[in-house]
Amino acid sequence: MKSFNYLAIAVVATNKYLYAAEAGMPQLDPTYWASQAFWLILIFSILYISISKFYLPKIKDNLDNRENKIKEDIENANRFKEQSEAKLKEYELILENAKKEVAKILFESKNILDKEIKIKKDEMEKEIEKEILKAQKEISELKKNSISSIQDISENITSNIIENISGNKLNKNSIKAAVEEISKKNIGNLL
Amino acid sequence: MASNPMQQFTVYRIGPEIKIAGIDLSFTNSSLFMVISTSVILLFLFFGSKEKKIIPDKIQLIAEMFYNFVAKMISDTAGSKAKPFFPFIFSLFMFVLLCNMVGMLPYSFTVTSHIIVTLIMALFIFVAVTIIGFFKHGFKYLSIFVPSGVPAVLLPLITIIEIISYLSRPVSLSVRLFANMMAGHTMLKVFGGFVVSLGILGGWLPLSFSVALTGLEILVAFLQAYVFAILTCIYLNDALNLHH
Numbered sequence: 001m002k003s004f005n006y007l008a009i010a011v012v013a014t015n016k017y018l019y020a021a022e023a024g025m026p027q028l029d030p031t032y033w034a035s036q037a038f039w040l041i042l043i044f045s046i047l048y049i050s051i052s053k054f055y056l057p058k059i060k061d062n063l064d065n066r067e068n069k070i071k072e073d074i075e076n077a078n079r080f081k082e083q084s085e086a087k088l089k090e091y092e093l094i095l096e097n098a099k100k101e102v103a104k105i106l107f108e109s110k111n112i113l114d115k116e117i118k119i120k121k122d123e124m125e126k127e128i129e130k131e132i133l134k135a136q137k138e139i140s141e142l143k144k145n146s147i148s149s150i151q152d153i154s155e156n157i158t159s160n161i162i163e164n165i166s167g168n169k170l171n172k173n174s175i176k177a178a179v180e181e182i183s184k185k186n187i188g189n190l191l
Numbered sequence: 192m193a194s195n196p197m198q199q200f201t202v203y204r205i206g207p208e209i210k211i212a213g214i215d216l217s218f219t220n221s222s223l224f225m226v227i228s229t230s231v232i233l234l235f236l237f238f239g240s241k242e243k244k245i246i247p248d249k250i251q252l253i254a255e256m257f258y259n260f261v262a263k264m265i266s267d268t269a270g271s272k273a274k275p276f277f278p279f280i281f282s283l284f285m286f287v288l289l290c291n292m293v294g295m296l297p298y299s300f301t302v303t304s305h306i307i308v309t310l311i312m313a314l315f316i317f318v319a320v321t322i323i324g325f326f327k328h329g330f331k332y333l334s335i336f337v338p339s340g341v342p343a344v345l346l347p348l349i350t351i352i353e354i355i356s357y358l359s360r361p362v363s364l365s366v367r368l369f370a371n372m373m374a375g376h377t378m379l380k381v382f383g384g385f386v387v388s389l390g391i392l393g394g395w396l397p398l399s400f401s402v403a404l405t406g407l408e409i410l411v412a413f414l415q416a417y418v419f420a421i422l423t424c425i426y427l428n429d430a431l432n433l434h435h
Binding site: 024025026027028029031032033034035036037038039040041043044046047048050051052055056058059060061062063065066069 | 197200201202204209214215216217218219221222225226229232233236237239240243244245247251254255258259277278279281282285286302304305306307308311312369373
């Protein structure tokens with residue numbers, strides 16, 4: 001109930017204000033029209049002159065400066081980029097050349113090594129063959145020697161055996177012929 | 192009668208009476224707030240253009256934003272021919288904007304809520320645009336009243352309508368700004384009165400309305416300055432580039 005009373009008072013009060021508002025619009029009171037016009041023209045002229053003469057050129061200068069600076073910086077950056085790209089290309093070229101050279105050197109040294117190895121190998125083979133031939137000769141000589149010494153030994157043994165068994169000394173030549181015959185039969189198989 | 196919603200629009204004399212040739216040119220509260228608005232603009236621009244930094248500080252950035260905003264508005268609506276009028280449009284926009292914004296402060300006076308102020312600005316624009324039009328195009332400027340591609344039967348009617356619309360430009364331009372400002376401030380005052388009369392119990396609703404309306408009025412203050420400037424640009428465009 002109390003708030004309703006407040007509302008009623010408010011409505012009455014506002015109505016009174018609204019009627020008061022209708023009573024007069026200060027805007028339509030011509031007393032100070034000339035004064036307002038005069039001061040408006042004066043103050044706006046001052047504002048216009050100071051803005052157009054001082055502030056706008058300053059701000060424009062500033063904006064232009066910044067734009068130029070940015071343009072310059074971008075140009076510089078582009079130039080540096082081009083330079084670095086050129087340098088990179090140069091570097092790549094050098095690298096490629098170096099790789100080619102390396103391959104060449106590798107190839108050449110390989111060839112030389114191969115040749116040297118071949119020569120050494122041939123030499124070694126020759127030497128080895130020589131050694132083998134020498135060894136074979138020695139072996140065959142040894143064989144020959146051993147055969148003759150075997151014959152001598154067998155002759156002696158034979159004569160000794162015959163002497164011991166029969167007590168007779170046989171003719172050396174006949175023993176030799178017999179041993180030779182037998183050894184030819186047997187050693188021929190060995191040789 | 193401090194609670195009269197129209198009380199805030201009263202103009203009163205400050206200081207001595209100045210009379211020149213019988214006309215009262217006294218310094219009033221209206222003049223005071225014009226001076227305040229202008230001083231704020233000039234101070235703002237002074238600090239906004241004082242240091243020429245490549246990377247701007249806040250105030251310089253705001254000043255440059257205003258510059259670019261108005262420059263773009265002009266080049267979009269009136270083209271490159273309107274460049275010589277850039278300082279005028281800029282001053283006009285800043286002046287109307289700051290008068291509107293300063294008027295949003297409590298106990299202040301809104302210069303642009305007076306029809307005489309807006310009418311003088313609009314009349315000046317109207318006369319200047321008309322003179323520019325005739326100066327640039329001679330009597331061919333009158334062809335602005337005769338749109339092309341209109342059937343011959345309708346042509347007299349259209350021409351009359353065009354003339355009326357052209358002549359009513361200063362009225363529409365001035366009344367739009369003045370009425371918007373007056374209505375907004377009156378409404379704020381009325382809701383403020385509601386808050387007082389409904390007291391602690393019922394006053395919260397009009398108070399929240401008041402807060403919302405303050406936001407709206409700040410938007411309107413900016414919007415009306417923008418509209419005032421852009422309409423000036425459009426009128427200038429008609430005078431500079433004869434399209435019809």
